[in-house]
Amino acid sequence: MAASENEGHSHEARSQRSPMSNMTREVEKPRPVVELDDIDRKLLFLLADDPRVSQRQLAREVGMSPPAVGERIARLERQRVIRGYTTIVDWSALGYPGLVYIPMTLATDAVLSDILTELRGIAELTELVVVTGSYDMIARFRIRDHAHLQALLLDRIWPIRGLQRIETFLGLGEIVRERGVRELMEGSVTLDAAPFADDDE
Numbered sequence: 001m002a003a004s005e006n007e008g009h010s011h012e013a014r015s016q017r018s019p020m021s022n023m024t025r026e027v028e029k030p031r032p033v034v035e036l037d038d039i040d041r042k043l044l045f046l047l048a049d050d051p052r053v054s055q056r057q058l059a060r061e062v063g064m065s066p067p068a069v070g071e072r073i074a075r076l077e078r079q080r081v082i083r084g085y086t087t088i089v090d091w092s093a094l095g096y097p098g099l100v101y102i103p104m105t106l107a108t109d110a111v112l113s114d115i116l117t118e119l120r121g122i123a124e125l126t127e128l129v130v131v132t133g134s135y136d137m138i139a140r141f142r143i144r145d146h147a148h149l150q151a152l153l154l155d156r157i158w159p160i161r162g163l164q165r166i167e168t169f170l171g172l173g174e175i176v177r178e179r180g181v182r183e184l185m186e187g188s189v190t191l192d193a194a195p196f197a198d199d200d201e
Helices: 002-015 019-025 038-049 055-062 066-078 112-120 146-157 181-185
Strands: 098-106 125-130 137-143 163-166
Touching (some): 019 112, 038 055, 038 181, 055 066, 098 146, 112 125, 137 146
Antiparallel strands (some): 098 137, 098 163, 125 137
16 A cells, blocks of 8 residues: 555656656757867858858868868768758748747646647747746747738647747847858958869869
């Protein structure tokens, strides 16, 4: 009987834990810092400016041979410093000029995995972060207009079981966009490489 009571107390204690206690399995873990030299940084700057730039052009810029540059880039990809190459689009031109930020607090009996599945299924979601303070998470969505926001809230977000409290903050216009590699690391490159002697020239 005592063993059964202990199991009951243990189960009750587990069920009273905050749903955020499971978040550690969901958030992306910081990766170890990768040692980069000036050539690596210069390559990152150039690729951030133009992901389509050729290895021959990169080689000219950093004063190395194209095969050596290719190996450098492959190493940065293996180390996941470079995680992909992307296209920056103008969301307004695509018909999604609006930004809305929605901070969320989870109920004590919320099932975190269910909430995250629901949120990840919303195509307009562009970012979801765990935060400190009076909220648990903040989500960012791209919207077309007021009617789109209304449908998003009424049909997709408010029905999610386990959301105790949300607020809606409409973005009125961007002042500083997300910083790129160049802005974050500006000044850390001191490379003045002599141009690589191209045999074809």
